[in-house]
Amino acid sequence: MTDGPLVLGVETSCDETGVGIVRGQRLLADAVASSVDEHARFGGVVPEVASRAHLEAMVPTIERACREAGIRLADLDAIAVTAGPGLAGALLVGVAAAKSLAVALGKPLYGVNHLAAHVAVDIVEHGPLPEPTLAMLVSGGHSSLLLVPDVTADVRSLGSTIDDAAGEAFDKVARVLGLPFPGGPHVDRVATEGNSAFVLFPRGLTSGRDMERHRFDFSFSGLKTSVARWVEARERAGEPVPVADVAASFQEAVVDVLTRKAVLACREHGVDDLLIGGGVAANTRLRAMAQERCDAAGIRLRVPRPGLCTDNGAMVAALGAEMVARGRAPSALDIPADSSMPVTLVRA
Numbered sequence: 001m002t003d004g005p006l007v008l009g010v011e012t013s014c015d016e017t018g019v020g021i022v023r024g025q026r027l028l029a030d031a032v033a034s035s036v037d038e039h040a041r042f043g044g045v046v047p048e049v050a051s052r053a054h055l056e057a058m059v060p061t062i063e064r065a066c067r068e069a070g071i072r073l074a075d076l077d078a079i080a081v082t083a084g085p086g087l088a089g090a091l092l093v094g095v096a097a098a099k100s101l102a103v104a105l106g107k108p109l110y111g112v113n114h115l116a117a118h119v120a121v122d123i124v125e126h127g128p129l130p131e132p133t134l135a136m137l138v139s140g141g142h143s144s145l146l147l148v149p150d151v152t153a154d155v156r157s158l159g160s161t162i163d164d165a166a167g168e169a170f171d172k173v174a175r176v177l178g179l180p181f182p183g184g185p186h187v188d189r190v191a192t193e194g195n196s197a198f199v200l201f202p203r204g205l206t207s208g209r210d211m212e213r214h215r216f217d218f219s220f221s222g223l224k225t226s227v228a229r230w231v232e233a234r235e236r237a238g239e240p241v242p243v244a245d246v247a248a249s250f251q252e253a254v255v256d257v258l259t260r261k262a263v264l265a266c267r268e269h270g271v272d273d274l275l276i277g278g279g280v281a282a283n284t285r286l287r288a289m290a291q292e293r294c295d296a297a298g299i300r301l302r303v304p305r306p307g308l309c310t311d312n313g314a315m316v317a318a319l320g321a322e323m324v325a326r327g328r329a330p331s332a333l334d335i336p337a338d339s340s341m342p343v344t345l346v347r348a
């Protein structure tokens with residue numbers, strides 16, 4: 001273990017079958033098979049379809065990761081797996097695969113929290129995490145602000161969405177605008193041609209009263225409805241919908257609230273480092289506005305490259321390796337797949 005522990009991580013919480021291999025803080029392999037195309041015609045992830053796709057992809061993806069890393073399974077020091085939160089049936093496939101590997105190889109098993117893994121992945125991209133780090137996770141399934149004194153043991157929730165996740169709002173608005181699923185990248189793309197001040201859409205939970213009760217929470221459902229109403233009104237009037245302008249205006253509203261609350265959380269908790277992760281962190285406007293506002297507030301910003309922001313196995317391996325390196329105890333071999341695993345529980 002001279003260069004740190006060699007850990008294989010398995011991720012199956014949603015529609016990506018991810019297998020990553022990390023040695024210490026170095027990424028050796030990141031193999032991902034996605035079933036996203038199979039869900040496209042339903043306009044959202046279908047759990048049963050995702051579970052079956054994980055079953056089919058699991059062994060080939062493990063083999064691909066080992067080839068990429070140039071290692072044999074017998075070389076591993078530990079197996080890590082997303083134990084939750086996520087789709088129950090999807091999680092089960094990964095947890096069962098990881099348990100089988102751990103038992104067959106006689107190696108320790110680490111069942112880890114998907115959200116903590118989204119934070120830990122930046123270790124293999126930008127080096128050790130400052131302690132504490134403030135993390136904002138924005139994806140199709142979650143939108144959370146986390147205070148992270150120690151990603152292997154101490155993750156605290158400051159707030160989260162009270163309705164739709166940020167990525168979910170992108171996907172639903174994309175649908176209203178006639179763009180394909182998943183909509184985030186399409187909204188991002190067409191928004192570059194649009195005027196972000198064309199419509200002033202509502203900024204959820206930012207008014208005085210809401211800032212008292214939901215200081216670091218998010219709400220995107222009202223915004224989504226507001227965009228849908230605006231588009232319907234245009235269509236009823238027989239006028240063309242300016243898709244690029246609406247996309248840009250919607251995106252601006254989401255990104256404004258996200259960055260405003262993230263910077264406020266850093267300030268109020270005295271944290272100088274903000275990390276943004278999850279699929280929506282790939283958004284170009286989010287990256288730009290976060291950078292501007294962090295620069296103005298004297299906060300250092302870390303955003304992993306897009307491939308490490310979306311769900312992958314490397315993030316699970318990265319957190320597992322950190323746990324082994326810090327001497328954290330492994331999980332029991334009978335851990336369940338926990339679809340509603342609380343964010344404060346870093347390891348099952």
Ligand code: KG4
Pocket residue numbers: 014138139140141142166167168170171182183184185188278279280281282283284309310311
């Ligand atoms: O992290 P992720 O791959 O899976 C979940 O855990 O949900 O995130 C997927 C989400 C989708 O909602 C997708 O539309 C959104 O991330 N997304 C984006 C962009 N790329 C992906 N949203 C906005 N802008 C993007 N460029």
Ligand code: ZN
Pocket residue numbers: 114118139141278279310311
């Ligand atoms: Zn995720």
